[in-house]
Amino acid sequence: MTEKPATRSRTKSLRSISRRQLVKLLVSIGLMGTVGSFLSLLTSLLPGSSASLGPTDNILRYGPEKGTWYSPKAGSEVKLEDFDQVGKGAGVLWGGSIPAIIFRVDEGKLQGATANNGLIAFASACTHLCCIATWHLDRPNENVLFCRCHDGIFDPYVIVKDVMPNGAEYQGAKVIGGPPPRAAPLIPLEIKDGKVTVAPSSLDIFSYCE
Amino acid sequence: MNGSLTTRSKLHEWVDKRFLVSPLITKAQRTINFALPSTLTRQNRSRILWFTYPYYYAGAVTAFLAILQGITGLLLAFNYIPSAVGDPGAATPAYLSVQVIMKGVPLGALIRGIHQWGANLLVAALVIHAFWAFFRNPYRIGRELTWFLGVASLGLALAYSFTGYLLPWDQLGYWAATISIQIMRAIPLLGDFLAQILLGGTGLTTNTLSRIYFYHVSLLPVVALAIVGAHMLLVIIQGVSEPEEAWKTKTEKQVAPLFGQFFPQQIAPVMIIALVTLGMVILLGTFAAQVPGDPANKFLTPQFIVPEWYFLWAYGLLKWVGWLYDLAHFVPPASVYGVDLLSAKVVGILMAALMFLAVLLLPLIDRGKEVRALRRPLKTAIGVWAIGFLATLTLYALNEIVSADLSIKIDMVNSILGSIVIVLPVVAAAPFYFMLRRRLTKGVP
Numbered sequence: 001m002t003e004k005p006a007t008r009s010r011t012k013s014l015r016s017i018s019r020r021q022l023v024k025l026l027v028s029i030g031l032m033g034t035v036g037s038f039l040s041l042l043t044s045l046l047p048g049s050s051a052s053l054g055p056t057d058n059i060l061r062y063g064p065e066k067g068t069w070y071s072p073k074a075g076s077e078v079k080l081e082d083f084d085q086v087g088k089g090a091g092v093l094w095g096g097s098i099p100a101i102i103f104r105v106d107e108g109k110l111q112g113a114t115a116n117n118g119l120i121a122f123a124s125a126c127t128h129l130c131c132i133a134t135w136h137l138d139r140p141n142e143n144v145l146f147c148r149c150h151d152g153i154f155d156p157y158v159i160v161k162d163v164m165p166n167g168a169e170y171q172g173a174k175v176i177g178g179p180p181p182r183a184a185p186l187i188p189l190e191i192k193d194g195k196v197t198v199a200p201s202s203l204d205i206f207s208y209c210e
Numbered sequence: 211m212n213g214s215l216t217t218r219s220k221l222h223e224w225v226d227k228r229f230l231v232s233p234l235i236t237k238a239q240r241t242i243n244f245a246l247p248s249t250l251t252r253q254n255r256s257r258i259l260w261f262t263y264p265y266y267y268a269g270a271v272t273a274f275l276a277i278l279q280g281i282t283g284l285l286l287a288f289n290y291i292p293s294a295v296g297d298p299g300a301a302t303p304a305y306l307s308v309q310v311i312m313k314g315v316p317l318g319a320l321i322r323g324i325h326q327w328g329a330n331l332l333v334a335a336l337v338i339h340a341f342w343a344f345f346r347n348p349y350r351i352g353r354e355l356t357w358f359l360g361v362a363s364l365g366l367a368l369a370y371s372f373t374g375y376l377l378p379w380d381q382l383g384y385w386a387a388t389i390s391i392q393i394m395r396a397i398p399l400l401g402d403f404l405a406q407i408l409l410g411g412t413g414l415t416t417n418t419l420s421r422i423y424f425y426h427v428s429l430l431p432v433v434a435l436a437i438v439g440a441h442m443l444l445v446i447i448q449g450v451s452e453p454e455e456a457w458k459t460k461t462e463k464q465v466a467p468l469f470g471q472f473f474p475q476q477i478a479p480v481m482i483i484a485l486v487t488l489g490m491v492i493l494l495g496t497f498a499a500q501v502p503g504d505p506a507n508k509f510l511t512p513q514f515i516v517p518e519w520y521f522l523w524a525y526g527l528l529k530w531v532g533w534l535y536d537l538a539h540f541v542p543p544a545s546v547y548g549v550d551l552l553s554a555k556v557v558g559i560l561m562a563a564l565m566f567l568a569v570l571l572l573p574l575i576d577r578g579k580e581v582r583a584l585r586r587p588l589k590t591a592i593g594v595w596a597i598g599f600l601a602t603l604t605l606y607a608l609n610e611i612v613s614a615d616l617s618i619k620i621d622m623v624n625s626i627l628g629s630i631v632i633v634l635p636v637v638a639a640a641p642f643y644f645m646l647r648r649r650l651t652k653g654v655p
Contacts, residue, residue: 047410047417064299064510091510099509128463128555129392129528130413131385132511138610139620148511149389150529151610151620165550179554181542209392210413 055095055206058198060121063099064093065137074093078102078196080117087143089135091124094198099124100187100208101135101145102196104158112159113171113186119196120156121187122173123206128152128180130209145173145184153177154184171193252628265346268339269445274484275332276438278491279370282325289315292423294379294416299507304379304419308502323495329371331491336367344593345583346571353448354573359441361570366434373426379419384506386517387422388414392625393528396556398549414508461654513612523600526631528558528605533628567597585650591643598635604654606631 013208017025060078061127062070068084070090089103110120118150122145124133131149135156139146145154152172162183163169185206188199226232289311293303301309311318340360343349349357372390376383391409395401402412407506429469503512515526532554535542542552550556568575583590605612606627613623 042407045407045410047406064507093509125301129389129396130510131389131515134511138513148513148515148610149385150525150532151624152532177532179528179535179558181550181553181555 048127049119054197055097055203057095058200060092060094060100060102060198061096063093065091065134068116068137069160076093078168080119080191080194080196083119087136091132091134091206092121094123094187094206099132101133101156102189103135109157110159111157116189117191119176119191121189122154123185123187125209126152126180127175127182127184127208128149128178133184144176147178147180151178152180154180159183164205164208166204166208168202170202171206217635265342267480268335268342270480271483271487272332272335272339273438273442274480274487275328275335275491276434278488279325279328279332280431282321282328284313285321286325289318290377290574292377292419293418294506296505298509299504299505302379302653303440304377305502305505306379308378310497311503316366319499320492320495323499324491325374325495326499327491327494329374330519331487331494333367333371336364337520339599340364340569341593345590347576347583347586349573349576351573351577353444355528356441356444356448358570359437359444361566362437363434363441365566366430366437368520370426370430370434371520373422373430376419377426377516378502379506380502380505381504381510381512382515383502384414384508385511385515387418387518388508391418391560393555396550396553396559397555424651450516514614516607516611519604522607523603524562526603527562528555530603530606530628530631531558531561531608533596537628584646587646587650588642590646591639594642595635595639599631602627602631602634 007077008068020209025199032048042091052079061075062078063104064074064075065071068090069088070086073082078090083089083102083104084150086104086106092100092102093143094100100121101124102119104118105115105120107118113120124135124145125131126149128147128150131147133145133154135145137146138148143155146158153176155176156173158174159171160174160183161169162172170183170185172185175181187203187206190197190199207209265273289307291303291307296302308322311322313319315321343357343360372387376387391414392404393411394405394408395412397404405412408421410421516522534540542554542557544550578586578589581584583593609620609623609627612618612627613620616623
C-alpha cells in the first residue's frame with residue numbers, strides 16, 4: 001500500500017519535485033526570510049550619524065588639570081606671553097574637543113620640524129588607547145609626552161613622519177617607549193597679536209580617538 | 211500545630227492538583243541527595259565539610275553573592291538615572307544620582323556598599339572556584355559542558371563588573387571604559403564594527419551609558435540566568451565531582467549519604483558559609499564603601515589610573531608587552547597585510563584573548579584520564595605558572611604607584627618588575643614539575 005505512491009513519486013521526481021519537497025522548500029525560504037528580516041533590524045544597533053565631531057573653531061583654551069600654573073586660567077584663550085621659558089607648557093583644548101599639549105621648545109634641539117615663535121603643540125590623546133598624555137606633570141624632569149595609562153612615552157624633540165590607520169600621513173612626536181603604535185600628531189600653530197591658535201589643518205589626522 | 215499542618219497539606223494538595231508537582235519533587239529529591247559527594251562525607255566522618263574541603267563551597271558562595279547582587283542591584287535601580295548629558299568635568303545626572311544614593315536615600319550608602327563589595331567578593335569566589343576546578347579536574351569527559359558554561363559565567367561576571375564600574379560616570383569608570391573601548395577597537399578587522407554595535411560609537415558618549423546600563427540591568431541578567439542556570443542544573447544532574455580521595459572507598463552501588471538528605475543536613479554548611487559571607491559583605495559595605503571620584507572628564511586622564519583588581523593583570527599585560535618591545539629594541543611593522551597585528555597593543559590584546567580561549571577550551575586540550583593533580587606534573591606546573599604570571603602582571607600594573615611610593619626611578623621599577631614577570635612564574639612552576647615527575651617515576655601511590 002505504501003509502495004505504490006513511493007514508486008510513483010520516485011519516477012516523477014526525475015522530472016519534477018514532489019509535493020513534500022515543494023512544501024519544504026517554501027517553508028525554508030519563508031523561514032530564511034523571516035530570520036533575515038529580523039536580523040536586518042539589528043542595524044539599528046549601529047550609531048546614528050552624530051552631530052559634528054571634531055573642533056568647532058581653531059581657538060586653543062587652557063585645559064582643566066588641577067594644581068598646575070594654568071589651572072586658574074582654565075577655559076581662557078592661550079597666549080604666547082604665558083610661555084616665558086623653555087620647557088613651560090600646558091594641557092589645552094583645541095576647539096573644545098581635541099586635547100593637546102603646547103610648550104616652548106629649545107629650538108636648537110628640535111629635529112624634523114620648526115617651532116612657531118618657539119612654541120610647538122601636539123594632540124595629547126595617546127595613539128595607544130586614547131588616554132590624555134601629560135607634559136612635565138608625571139615626569140617633571142624629562143622632556144617627554146607621557147601617557148598615564150600604559151606608560152606610553154613620546155619625544156617631542158624628534159619629529160617623524162607617520163601614517164594614521166585611515167591612511168592619512170602626518171608628522172608627530174616619535175614614540176620612544178611603551179605600547180603606542182604611532183607618533184603623537186603635531187598640531188600646526190598660528191600666532192597673531194600674541195594669541196595662539198591652530199593653523200588650518202586636516203582633521204582626519206586628529207580624530208583618531210573618536 | 212495540627213492546624214498549620216492541615217493548612218500546609220491543603221496548600222500542597224491545591225498546588226499538586228494544578229501543577230502535578232509531587233512526582234517531580236520526589237525525583238528531584240532523589241537526584242539532589244546523590245548529587246553531593248556522599249562518599250566524601252562518609253569517609254571524613256565529619257559534619258563540617260567546609261572545614262576540610264573549603265573550596266567545595268566557593269561555587270555556593272558565588273551563587274549566594276549573585277542573588278545578593280540581584281537584590282541590592284534592584285534596590286539601586288530605583289534611584290539611579292542612566293544619563294551622562296552634561297559638559298566634560300561637570301556632574302551629570304548619573305553622577306548626581308549616585309551622590310543622592312550615597313547621601314540622600316535611607317540606607318542607600320549601605321546598599322551601594324554591599325553591591326560594590328559583593329561584586330568584588332563574587333569575582334574572588336569565582337576565581338577560587340575556577341582554580342579549584344582547574345586542579346581538581348572535574349571537567350573530564352562527560353562534564354565538559356559544565357566547564358564551558360562556568361567559563362562563560364566568569365566572562366559574564368567580568369562583563370557585569372565592567373559595566374557596573376562605568377555607571378557612576380566618574381573619572382575612574384570613564385577612563386577604564388575608554389581604555390576598554392579602544393582595546394576593543396584594536397581587535398584586528400572587526401574592532402570598530404564591534405565597538406559601534408556594542409557601545410554605540412567608537413568613543414565614549416552619552417549613547418554608551420544607555421547601552422552599558424541596558425546590558426547591566428537587563429541583558430546580562432537574562433543571559434546569566436540561562437548560563438548559570440544550565441551550569442547548576444548540570445551539577446545537580448551529574449552530581450558534584452568527587453575528589454580523588456573519595457575514590458578509594460567508592461563502591462559500585464550508590465549509598466545514601468551518611469548525614470542525611472541534601473536538605474536540610476547537607477545544605478547546612480552552605481547556609482553557614484552564606485551567613486558568614488553576608489556578614490563580611492555588610493561589614494565591608496558599611497565601613498569601606500568607595501565614594502565616586504570626580505565627575506568624568508574626557509579631557510583629563512587622572513593620575514595613577516588603575517582598573518579593578520581583577521583586571522589589573524590585563525592592564526599589566528598591556529604595559530609589560532610594551533616594556534618587552536623596548537627591551538628587545540623591537541619596532542613592529544605598522545601593518546601586516548594591511549592589518550595592525552604586531553604592535554604592542556594588539557599583541558597584548560591577542561595574548562589576553564588567547565589565555566581566555568585556552569581556559570575555555572581546556573577540556574578539549576586536556577583529554578588525559580588521570581585527574582589527580584599530583585600525578586599531572588606538566589598540567590600542575592602550568593597551573594602554578596599561570597597563577598604566578600597573573601600575580602606578577604598584577605604587580606607590574608602598579609609600577610607607577612610603586613615608583614612614586616618608594617621613590618625609585620620608573621625605569622628601574624620597570625626593569626625589576628618586568629624581570630619578575632618573566633622569572634618568578636617559571637621559578638615557582640619548575641619545582642612542582644620536577645618534584646611531581648620524580649614522584650611519578652618513583653611510583654609513589
